[in-house]
Amino acid sequence: MNEESALSEYEKEVQAIRRRPGMYFGSTSTKGVEHFVYELVANVLDAFLVNQATFVNVEINEAVISVTDDGLGLPFDEPSDENAVSLATKFLTRIHSTPSRNEHAPHVHMTMLGIGLAPMNAASSQLTVRSWRSGALWEQRFSRGFTLGSATIIERGNGRGTNIEVIPDPEIFRQAKPRWGVIRRALFETAHLYSGFKIGFHQERFYAPKGLQMLGFMLLDPLSLDNEPNAVPFHVTMHYENVFIEAAAFGDGPRTRMFSWVNGARTPKHGSHVEGFSQALKEVDWNPSLGLIHIIMYDPRFAGPVRHQLDVPHIRKLVQDALRESLRQYRGKSNE
Template identity: 30%
Template sequence: MTQDVPPLTEPLNNNEYTAEDIQVLGGREAIRRRPGMYIGSTDQRGLHHLVYEIVYNSIDEAMAGCCTKIVVTIQEDGAVYVEDNGRGIPVEVHPATNTSALETVMTTLHAGAKFGGHTYQVSGGLHGVGSSVVNALSSWLRVNVRRDGKLYQQEYREGIPDEEVKVVGEASDTGTIITFTADEEIFGKAKYDFDVLSERLREMAYLNKELEICFKDEGKECEKTFYFEGGTTSFVRHLNRNRLVRHRQPIYISKTIDSTIVEAALQYNDGFAESTFSFANCVNTVDGGTHLTGFRSALTRAFNDYAHKNKLLKEDEPNLVGDDVREGLTAIISV
């Protein structure tokens, strides 16, 4: 005897499925409806991601050799202010969109100078979507561009331009200022963590030697400035600052291969644990990657070659393994 099995879910009253049921969302609407797809979450981590994405644009200018200073300010009203002395976002009309290049970058997904490899050899963040995502997730955003002797400005509300790009003054230098307020409907009341943001900005300064990053929280009256002439070498010294090191100066290696710059800085301490951090385009690759695997393999091979060459290992003795050579190691790998 068989028994009828009820359906797992109740059927919809309307069994019709037509072309009208398929929604096509524009870039801005898609971002606002599913922000987690672009910035990971809408909690404090997502809020911080908005700051990082704007700073990444300034970092790209620094990595291109066109920016020496970045100022990041959390204003008393919760707005975020990011200024750099780079080349400034172009304001000419873009041939593909028939709007200014500035508006195109701020409102169009996958619009930017990071794809062809001509303007930026390397870049970080959400390539070509970072600024437009931040704009779409902000209740208000203003861009000021200093370029060609003029000061340009454009404001947006929830990613929609309030007006055309206009000239609001003169400028004696170049650069970009972006000020935005994260949308409370999406993130709730903005609560930025000064310590978390400052540590990330410190990392960026270490990875871009001789770049000055000033960070201020006006509400908490906190301020820090980061500038490191040693770059990744200074980073290693910072990580080993409370440890007894085995050699005074960190070992620094740098090489350019097919326009890719590879940097490694390492120093041994009296501990047993390994502290190796890897970065790609200034973004921490917490899950590792081929750059980290290659470094570890090369380090083990170098130790074994040296040990055999100097008769420290006999022919019948097994080679050193990775755990042997990485004990007490502090290293930074950046590509």
Template identity: 30%
Template sequence: MTESGNPSQPANVNEYNSSHIQVFKGREAIRRRPGMYIGSTSERGLHQMVFQVVSYAVDEHLAGHADTIDVTITADGGVRVADNGRGLPVEVEESTGKPAVERELTELSFGPKPHTGYSVSGGINGLGLCVVNALSSRLTVEVHRDGHRWTQAYEKGTPITPLTRHEETGNHGTAITFMPDTGIFETTHYSFATLSQRLQELAFLNDGLAISLTDERPERPARYHHTDGLRAYVAHLNPYPPSLVHSPAIAFESENQDETISVQVAMQWNTWSPGEFRSFSNSTRTHEGGAHEEGFRTALTDLVNDYARRQQLLSAHAENITVKAIHEGLTAVVSVKLAHPVFEGSTRTRLSNPEADLYVQEVVRKHLADWLDDHPDEAVAIIRHILNAST
């Protein structure tokens, strides 16, 4: 609009120049556009803050350095996430003059941490702990490492104390306590049920990892540690009371020679439900499916049809059993871990790595074929259940 207020008169294009362009970086960019980093400022984004910190702790487990994660909703409404991993590095970097932990909490870091193998934080966003720090009114990091306890405090992503060394300790790990900024989030009330569901899911997906959740608002403890992994997850997803076609659940896992992709599968047919299928990549639920789901369905369909014909349960001239019939009553979980997962889709929850399709097919064809041959009675029961579903 011109000075005269007449919108029909064109603005002077010379008045728009480089000085009008604002470029926001780091903390400022995150606080101005939080939805770009955590999805939303609603309850979903609020819980994503917790999951982002937890994902770093899970990375430590995947790298072989942690077996316990304790999550606490504090009495004042904040969250504390503690692990017994290596502890964030505290040495001062010569190039910046800052402790490494401070850089981790103040600079965006895309993708997985180096030398941790498969990475949860390299999943859908993988933007680093600095996002949580920037969107918190206050955050405290406590590190047990190098023989001492170390602490540093932040407000809205800015350090307000230097990294301070305290008493000697033989412990190791990291604890991050943060309070979400009420000026950014629509609500700062955490749902115990929402956190509990995701943490239990992570315990199912990561063998040997114990995760606890405590709510101090009133106190309400929960602890998840599933030594039976995905087989236990399938039992959890099955309808109750179960009406199983076979027991126990079929379960197998494999990792390629280069250690760049691993696959875990558990599956069980029952007669009481239309079926439940869940897939994950790097412990992140892939709601939109993707390459690993396609590989599983392709291999499973081919195997079932081949076995049914070999056992003369399906005539040579009959049409193939459909994917829909095969999945009727099937509870299955497929979990892949990749060194470099690629996500697509409207919500970035579709895995697009073609190697996931090929490797899942290879693993399912080998291990499921062996299971069917080694368990002929259960295999025939499964095929008959599927054939009944197709009629």
């Protein structure tokens, strides 16, 4: 495909996104605008999972959403297969049909809806990228999905990371703005799903080195902790057959209140991963009052967002097998 025909195809795609934004953002009101934050943070999480970033900072000022990270930067220094278009520019202006632009894995989300940088750009009145790469700070500006000029070097040095400032287009989203409380809660939860990842939100910093264990304490009834003041909850993190698993369980109760996530997104109807966790708990005759499990599937086939419930049959046995020995050891110590 030559450059002219590629641009023509992209123009059609931009028009399609702007005509039916609800198909991409789920809403043209506040929830749709909030997905801008989730998409930008999720891209940094992908980098964190391959040890290429350690933090992300989010700021919301009126209509402007600003997200900054310390990753390797966007590839403005690399050419794409289109003449005079950098690989970074192509990422921001060409729609892809795969779950991720380069089918990388792992690929995670903060919600059950994955957008992509190019659709987000198409639905923005303004988008500005500043990114360090190969000793240079590159800058490029966009409006409604199209470049406002070539990427330029505005500084040289040994900086690191990327900043993206975006204004959701009021022609699509009217005057909707992200709800601070909703964004704060989502970022707080995300910090607990990725142990060691640092998230900033204005003056706050979220950091959970023990991940789901720390989140579990937040979800428990404080009075229930008085019954077993010295009890240590079950908590494990592991890689098992190309799947990352983190699980935690607390106390004893007539029924288990369960929380679950897959690839960073909550699964309110649970599914295969929770079934495997429940079977492993049953094997050790334990009915905890609270259980939490998050799995990240590294197989690119599962890079797309999960809808409400995980239905991947082999994950049930995989999780059960993975957690069996850790639970036996934990229960053995608990009963001493």
